[in-house]
Amino acid sequence: MALSKELATIFRVKQKSYKMVLVLAMIKQSRLQNIKRLSLNKVAELFIKYYTEASAHGLQIDVPPAALASNWNRVTLAQAKIVMKTPIDALSSIIECNQDEISFKPHIWAMLDDTTLIELEQYALTELEDYNNQLAASSFSLKDALSHILNQYQQAKAESFSNHELGTYVRRAIPDNIKVLPFLNENYRVQGSVGQGNWATIPWIAILDKRITETTQHGEYIVYLFAEDMNSVYLTFNQGVTKPTKELGRKEGYRYLERKVEEMRSQLPLKGMRKDSEIELTSSGLGKDYQVSTVAYIRYDRDHIPADEQLLSDLQNMVENYRLYVENGLYNTSAPEQREVEEKTRVTLSVSERIAAIQSFIKNKGFSFPNKLLENFYLSLKTKPFVILAGVSGTGKTKLIKLFAEALGATSSNGQFTLIPVRPDWSDPSDLLGYKDLSGVFRPGRLTEVLVGASQPSNQQKPYFICLDEMNLARVEHYFSDLLSIIETQEWRDDRIVTNSFFHLNSLQGEDQLRYGNLHLPDNVYLIGTVNMDETTHPFSKKVLDRANTIEFNYINLEQYPDLDNSDTGAVVVQAPNEFMRSDYLQLVDLYKDEPELIKRATEKLVKVNEILEKIHSHVGFRIRDAICFYLAYNQRFELLTEDEAFDLQLLQKILPRVQGSNLSVKRVLLELMGVALDRTIAADNYLDDSTELYQEAISQKAGASAKYPNSARKIAYMLRRLEEDGFTSYWLS
Structure with missing residues (x-):
């Protein structure tokens, strides 16, 4: 019995290999359990299993989306279901799916007797095999290409530069094969170079988005850079160095490139890439320029070049970051000298x-x-x-x-x-x-x-x-x-x-x-x-x-x-x-290495305050201690307030909001805290009935003339008055 027209055309338009693998997984799961309502998780497991097993056997297959995982062995069930959503939606005329289950629709099951199910399975297998064969035929081995350059370049440099086979391979063959990869489109130009007239110290293969740059002399692009000793090759997100160093001079050009590196690292995810200055191409010349201008990179050693699946996944991830950079307008098309002025205005303000x-x-x-x-x-x-x-x-x-x-x-x-x-x-x-x-x-x-x-x-x-x-x-x-x-x-x-x-x-x-x-x-x-x-x-x-x-x-x-x-x-x-705006410290141990004396001074003050607060069970813990120390450290670094002014505000904002109540113990605590604010010992018993004298002293201060912590003293005075007048006080009612 031939497949119905509805089933015989479901793979005419493909979502990569996903449609075929999904249908095969559903058929297999149905046979394993002899059921029609299938567990979505079980189908997802079989979906992943196909790709991991095919990869293990060295077959050419689709790599997973770069945003999810670098290879199929790392794809989780949740991620597999995200991938499967595309073919499920595309096959919505024959498949129904909810959060937990997936199945062929009832009218499709009515068609699928044993013979028809075998035909549908064979149809999916044939289409999958044809797709994978086309994938293999249209692809080239990136691993072989990189290895060939690393192994042959030193020998080629000893030979005539003109019309050399390796030069043609780098300038034409490799770019022609890279530019047809499925994650590249007409926006990208692929270019390779082994030098102009003479062999280059650092040969390269670059991918440039034509919307922001047509040359490797300026702008941002992706580039494979081969180390001078040919022991390694780096896949890098990089910047053109020629124009900035020419227009700004080498010293200022380097500073400009380094600032751009830091900015781009903060703007982009760059997952799975190194973001440091450990790239080793050469010790001088243009190779040194590349080391300064590199935003992120992945290093491949000559004797340990990974499989094509990993190389393509890495390149797709790099292209995705490049796309984000371009399409979100993070690049700056101003001339380098103008960008330098803009950045100085933005960066150098204290x-x-x-x-x-x-x-x-x-x-x-x-x-x-x-x-x-x-x-x-x-x-x-x-x-x-x-x-x-x-x-x-x-x-x-x-x-x-x-x-x-x-x-x-x-x-x-x-x-x-x-x-x-x-x-x-x-x-x-x-x-x-x-x-x-x-x-x-x-x-x-x-x-x-x-x-x-x-x-x-x-x-x-x-x-x-x-x-x-x-x-x-x-x-x-x-x-x-x-x-x-x-x-x-x-x-x-x-x-x-x-x-x-x-x-x-x-x-x-x-x-x-x-x-x-x-x-x-x-x-x-x-x-x-x-x-x-x-x-x-x-x-x-x-x-x-x-x-x-x-x-x-x-x-x-x-x-x-x-x-x-x-x-x-x-x-x-x-x-x-x-x-x-962002915090520099999350743990006190990080700050303690830089400011041990400041932390000790602040802690001594807080210990005294905590001894007072313990009497009404309002004492503070490590969270508040750490936050106050961070506040004081930032203030000291930026020289915005005096240390006493800063501690006064922290006493006001982090300690006093915790104090509230209606009993005599609360009043004693407020009086003792007033002593801290005025920086003198106060005999609390003398003011338990009437604290008017302290109230008038605290609120009449001019520029903190008599109080060590005038803002806190004034707040405590209002809290004391509220307690005496209403029989209850809190930070919020003063």
């Missing part, structure tokens, strides 16, 4: 100069904030990317976040600033992160959408600011719990700070798994919450306060007027890479 420029930007927008507030806000975000701005309504909390972001080039129009109003009915993380609807489709939340954009390789060097407006209208611990936990999983990996993923591996399927499955909190995202403390809002738990700096906006000077000498036209954006 932190204090940049903050002064931000202050100027804000003033030119017609707004003014208290002295040292911007420095404090910056240091708080640098310490940990979660800050709370608290105070009465209308004091400019949201405006500060928006203007600070705009000053750094982060706006709502380019997606780098996002305002998310919190709703009172939020009760779980789904309102921020997303949820599955009744049909099983994942609906991403607003925060998830921002994180996806910020995680793109082209955006990883740009700071993203998220303002959670009036975040305590709902209980923060309920809807924000996942983020609080994720923040604590930060770790360094490949020169970036990463966290655990938001979603469990099996919680998403198909394209959702591919898009959101590895989503984490990237190190270029900064979360700032605004809060109004009144009868309509919820208090914060210590879990929240431990993880944030809380900056108050309660002291308002209404006699502030716009500066008419400045106008909006004078507001200049201060472009800054993410390193300006």
Whole structure:
């Protein structure tokens, strides 16, 4: 019995070999278990098994998508199901699939008796064999090509350069075969060189995207570079060196290339590649230039060239990074000397100069904030990317976040600033992160959408600011719990700070798994919450306060007027890479190597404070100790505040929010903390009935004339007064 027309044409249009392998896996699984409803996982196992076994037997097969794995032995079930989605969709007229099961549709099963099933299997096998034969016939061995150059080049250099067979092989044969690889298209030009007139010290084979460069003298491209001693070859993501060094001079040209290297490494994933300066081509000349200009590379030693499958996977991965670089507009087409001016403007500003420029930007927008507030806000975000701005309504909390972001080039129009109003009915993380609807489709939340954009390789060097407006209208611990936990999983990996993923591996399927499955909190995202403390809002738990700096906006000077000498036209954006905002330390041990004395001084002060707080069980742990040390270290490095000013703000923002209550013990603790703030011993018993004298002393200070920590002293004074007047006090009610 011949196959029906519906089945006899299913492989006329191919998705590589995937359609045939999928159908064969389904037929095999059906026979093994004598069932029609098949486990999607079991079919995926057979799908992977075909490719791993074919590879082991040396057959020419499709390599897995570079974004998933370097070879089929490393493909997981979840990744296999992502690959299978393409042929499943293409065969949707005959196949039905859900999260757990896959099957031929009922009307197809009605056609598939034993004879027809054998015919369908034979049809798939024949098409698969023809496809693989074409793949093998149209391919060449990249391993053989690289090995041939490494083994023959030294001998060729001793022979006549003109019309040499090896020269023709490098200039024509290899480029002709590379440019027809399935992951390259008409945008790419492939070029090989062994020199011009004489044998080159470093022969090369380059892949150039014609949209940004037509020559290896400038711009960015992929290139195989052969070491002078021919013991190794490097697959590299590189930059042209001739034009920059000619226009800027060798010294400045090298500096320019090195800065570009660091910038590109921060912008692109470059997975599976080395990103260091250990590339060894030669000790001088153009070979040395290549070593300076190399962004990332993979080294292959002459006696250990990997199989073609691995070589092609590596090259496809490199091309994918190159494509991201080009299509996301990360390249700069300015002349090198102009780029040099732009980069000096961006790179050479000190932190204090940049903050002064931000202050100027804000003033030119017609707004003014208290002295040292911007420095404090910056240091708080640098310490940990979660800050709370608290105070009465209308004091400019949201405006500060928006203007600070705009000053750094982060706006709502380019997606780098996002305002998310919190709703009172939020009760779980789904309102921020997303949820599955009744049909099983994942609906991403607003925060998830921002994180996806910020995680793109082209955006990883740009700071993203998220303002959670009036975040305590709902209980923060309920809807924000996942983020609080994720923040604590930060770790360094490949020169970036990463966290655990938001979603469990099996919680998403198909394209959702591919898009959101590895989503984490990237190190270029900064979360700032605004809060109004009144009868309509919820208090914060210590879990929240431990993880944030809380900056108050309660002291308002209404006699502030716009500066008419400045106008909006004078507001200049201060472009800054993410390193300006990103934390440098995650563990105290990393800081201790650099600043042991600072840590000891800070810890001695905190030990004294903790002895006081223990009396009401509000003492702090290592998390707060470390955060305060980081804050003080950044401040010392950037010279933004005095050490006492910085510790005062940390006492105010990290310690005092923990104190609340209505009993005499709380008052004793506040009085002893007042002693710390005023830097003198206070006899608490003398003020248990009336602390008016201390209150007046603390709030009447001018520029901290008598208090060591004037901001903390003033806050403690208000908290004491509230306790005496209302019988209860907290940081939020003063």
